[in-house]
Amino acid sequence: MADIRYYDVILKPIVTEKSMNAMGEKKYTFMVHPEANKSQIKEAVEKMFEGTKVKSVNTMNMDGKNKRRGMVVGKTAKSKKAIVALTEDSKDIEIFEGL
Template sequence: MADIKYYDVLLRPVVTEKSMEAMSDKKYTFLVHPEATKGQIKEAVERMFEGAKVSKVNTSNKDGKTKRRGTTSGKTAKTKKAIVTLTAESKDIEFFEGM
């Protein structure tokens, strides 16, 4: 397993209707590095967003799809999604405020 730094763990936020509704419950959704653990995700969120305290991290893995173009076939990249729940006394993540 590769040595993943905290700034390499979070790739981008997931902006969908479902993830925006979950923000009222202090749940934020991110696409993360496929080899990142729950502990690494927790550390990355707490270090990158000031005042955020993580209470729980849920992850889901998605394998890449098989795609064909003529006789050549290949796979798309696998992804990992993390839903991060913050504690009640934690500050909100300002990145999502304008959305």
């Protein structure tokens, strides 16, 4: 497995209607490195966003979608998504404020 640092774990936030509704329950959704495990994701969130305490991490692996361009058939890259639940006394994550 590759040597993954905490700043390489979280790739980008996922902003959808479903993830925005989950923010009321202090659950935030991120696209993460495919080889990152739950403890690495927890460490990355707590280090990158000051004052946050992670209660739980749920991950899901998503297969690439089938794509076709003319007669050429292929797949997009696999990805991994993580839903991070924060504790009640934790601060909110700043990048989601005002959305």
